[in-house]
Amino acid sequence: MSKAKKPAPESTALDRESIAALAAAIGPAQLAPERIASMRSRIMSGIADATRVVRAGDGEWKELLPGITIKTLHVDREQGTQTSLWRLAAGARIPRHPHSKDEECLVLEGSITHDGETYRQGDYLHTRPGLRHKEFVAPHGALLMIRSERIPGALLLKLASHLSP
16 A cells, blocks of 8 residues: 655745735834833843843942042852952052952053062962951052952951051
């Protein structure tokens, strides 16, 4: 017994011209602000664990010390640390200070001098807990990315208490 060949089904897809005509005839849906907020919330909750991005123009620069402003990028409350950008004006000084947690510093622009050594763009410094930094100076200004214990709070008070007379 031979099987009869079935004819190929006709395509039900629309041609490009028909699709374009339908798209032009459909206007955007008008949703209530509450509905938009609800939809946005559901969408954002689905990407809550995705990469967090802080754009260059986002965030707020806050003065930490004279000539030094910081912009917080991330706070890890569980670890008691934060990642931030530090902008040091020419001649700015970070006073000597202790560390209760690891500190990582990457020089993004300019240079800083510490204990007679100059660190330039691309240089990375790591300080272990319990160590004390001597004063840092940015002779021509600098931009640093620092991961350290949380700021301001207790660290700001520590820095302020160690300002050179």
